[in-house]
Amino acid sequence: MEEIEIPTEHLHEAIKEKTEEHAGKEGGKSTLYIAVSTALMAVLAAIAGLLAGHHSNEALIEQVKASDQWAWYQAKSIKAAISALNPVKKENAPTPEQVKKDGEAIMDKAKEAEKNSEFHLNKHKTLAAAVTLFQVAIAVSAISILTKKTLLWYTGVVIALAGFGFLIAGIL
Incomplete structure (x- = not known):
């Protein structure tokens, strides 16, 4: 499976430009908070993406x-x-009981591997949801800087907190 790509480079550039533009102006401090929190969101998105790729x-x-x-089970x-159909029995040929016992052991290993695969796939899905939420939060935060609407930043933070919840769920 392929890794999740997190295209946030252009957002970082826009945020940096706007932060520099607002530096020294009124509201420059809030822009700094938005920029720092957005960078933190990007870090969390990268961590979630890495973990999602691992579980995939x-x-x-x-x-x-x-x-x-x-x-292997089918071959055995x-x-x-x-x-069993061969009329000439070999002296070291396995008995039907041995074949059944061996088959059950192989089946158990196959079922365990399937269970592990499903576990990792579920973790991947949870972490992929975290990445998506972090990306949305980053975009909303970037828009808040561009539009100078602090309410959008709060919305981005709430979305990022939801992403953090998914990240924690994916780790645990």
Whole structure:
């Protein structure tokens, strides 16, 4: 699975320009708070993106392991069926009970790998939601600087807090 890209470079440039433009003017301090909080949102988005990519990769690896186990299970089952049909029994041929026991162990490993894959995929989805919320919060905060509307910044902070909630849920 591919990693989540976080295109925020142009927002950082716009925020920096507006911060410098407002420096020394009335409201320059609030612009600084907005700029710092937006940078923090970008850091959290990057962390969430990195973790989402990790869990995506782990989900894929676990799914491959599960597929391998199921293929092995099928191969052993086919081999046992062919062996059972052969009128000449080999002296070290596995008994049907051994085949069943081995098959159950392989099946258990396959199911465990599938369970792990699903766990990582759910973490990926949660962290991807966090990235999305952080990106929206960054955009709203950038718009607040451009429009000089502090209410938009508060909205961005609320959205970022929701993203932080998803980030924490994805970590735990």
